[in-house]
Amino acid sequence: MIAEFKSHKIAYIVLSTVLFILVLSFLHFWPDRVKQRIVAIIMSLFYLLWGIIVHSNSNHINSKIIFEYLAVSLLSGSILILLTF
Numbered sequence: 001m002i003a004e005f006k007s008h009k010i011a012y013i014v015l016s017t018v019l020f021i022l023v024l025s026f027l028h029f030w031p032d033r034v035k036q037r038i039v040a041i042i043m044s045l046f047y048l049l050w051g052i053i054v055h056s057n058s059n060h061i062n063s064k065i066i067f068e069y070l071a072v073s074l075l076s077g078s079i080l081i082l083l084t085f
Contacts, residue, residue, distance in 0.1 A: 008058070019047070043076070
C-alpha cells in the first residue's frame with residue numbers, strides 16, 4: 001500500500017486537496033442546504049471520476065473497480081445529502 005502511495009503521489013495529493021476544499025465548502029454553506037447538496041453531488045462525482053481516471057491511466061481498471069468507486073461515491077453522497085434534510 002505504501003508503494004502505491006509513493007508511485008501515485010500527485011494523484012493522491014490532488015484527491016486530498018480537492019476533497020478537503022469540498023468539505024470546507026460543504027461546511028461553509030451550512031445555512032444554505034441547496035448549496036450543500038450541490039457540493040455533495042460534486043464531491044461524489046469528483047471521487048468517481050478521479051478513481052476511473054487514475055486507474056485507467058495505470059491500466060488497472062476493470063468493472064469491479066468502477067463498481068467500487070460508484071458504490072462508495074453513491075453511499076457517501078447519499079449520506080451527505082441526507083444530512084442536509
